[in-house]
Amino acid sequence: QVQLVESGGGVVQPGRSLRLSCAASGFAFNNYAMHWIRQAPGKGLEWVAVLSYDGVNEYYADSVKGRFTISRDKSKNTLYLQMNSLRAEDTAVYYCAKGAGRDAYNPLDFWGQGTLVTVSS
Amino acid sequence: EIVMTQSPATLSVSPGERATLSCRASQSVSSNLAWYQQESGQAPRLLIYGASTRATGIPARFSGSGSGTEFILTISSLQSEDSAVYYCQQYNNWPPVFGQGTRLEIK
Numbered sequence: 001q002v003q004l005v006e007s008g009g010g011v012v013q014p015g016r017s018l019r020l021s022c023a024a025s026g027f028a029f030n031n032y033a034m035h036w037i038r039q040a041p042g043k044g045l046e047w048v049a050v051l052s053y054d055g056v057n058e059y060y061a062d063s064v065k066g067r068f069t070i071s072r073d074k075s076k077n078t079l080y081l082q083m084n085s086l087r088a089e090d091t092a093v094y095y096c097a098k099g100a101g102r103d104a105y106n107p108l109d110f111w112g113q114g115t116l117v118t119v120s121s
Numbered sequence: 122e123i124v125m126t127q128s129p130a131t132l133s134v135s136p137g138e139r140a141t142l143s144c145r146a147s148q149s150v151s152s153n154l155a156w157y158q159q160e161s162g163q164a165p166r167l168l169i170y171g172a173s174t175r176a177t178g179i180p181a182r183f184s185g186s187g188s189g190t191e192f193i194l195t196i197s198s199l200q201s202e203d204s205a206v207y208y209c210q211q212y213n214n215w216p217p218v219f220g221q222g223t224r225l226e227i228k
Contacts, residue, residue: 037165045157045165045208045219061216095164105212107155107170114164 002026002110004096009115012086022079022096022112029077030054033099035108036070036081038092038117048094049081053102064090086119093117123147125209125220133226134199142223144192144209153213156185156194159222160205168207169194201227 008020022034036048049060049070058070069082079096093116097108124147134140144154156169167176169185172192182197196203204227209220 044206044222045159045210047210047217047219050217059215100170104215104217105153107167107210107212108157108165109167109170109176111164111166 002098004098004110004112006094006096006112006115009094009117011118011120013121014087014119016086017082017084018086018117020081020083020094020096020115020117022081024077024079024096024098027098027110029072030074031102033101033103033106034070034072034079035097035099035104036068036079037095037097037108037111038090039095039114040089040092043092046092050099050104051079052104057103059104083117086117088119091117091119122216123150123211123214123218125211125218127207127209127220127223129223130221131224131226133228135228136199136201138199140196140199140203140225142194142196142207142225144187144194144220146190146192146211148214149189150211150213152188153211154185154187154192155210155212156183157208157210157219158203158205159208160202165208196225199227203227 051070093114098110100106100109152172157165159165173185
């Protein structure tokens with residue numbers, strides 16, 4: 001069965017960096033787009049970034065563009081989110097999610113359980 | 122950017138009754154609309170995609186309808202485990218934004 005397991009969250013000071021990982025199993029990782037979505041405490045879902053199945057096309061929400069980078073390691077079936085210049089407003093649970101197709105224009109058919117990132121001094 | 126507006130913000134319905142949740146897009150998204158369920162403390166789960174197709178394993182009491190800018194999620198014969206927040210998301214245009222959610226409470 002499909003499993004997505006996020007890791008790498010924690011408490012970090014404003015301006016510092018953090019890298020999240022998402023280990024995928026149970027499906028052909030190289031055939032699907034992968035997304036990051038976040039949810040601030042008590043708030044709704046905010047889509048963050050997507051990477052196409054081949055790692056060529058990447059897109060970001062305006063709120064993280066230029067600070068976050070999405071990547072994938074096909075040999076490890078792992079998705080990453082490098083987060084730089086972190087701000088208090090980046091505090092959230094970060095979910096990785098599998099797209100139902102190869103590009104960004106598909107629903108998100110499986111989600112991980114999330115990892116909490118807290119940006120605080 | 123397309124804006125997705127869900128209504129009502131909160132809905133309280135008795136067990137066995139029907140719940141109707143609405144989602145409106147600020148411009149047409151064709152049928153490229155998904156619904157997700159998020160139970161308390163859990164990750165979201167895909168319920169409906171293509172506006173009306175149930176995802177694998179989703180009970181038949183969940184149904185979706187609509188196209189263009191107006192969409193409906195109907196949950197018939199409500200059960201206690203349906204208590205959750207429900208989100209719509211369009212994936213027709215960039216970026217693939219979510220609505221703000223509807224909290225469904227079971228009386």
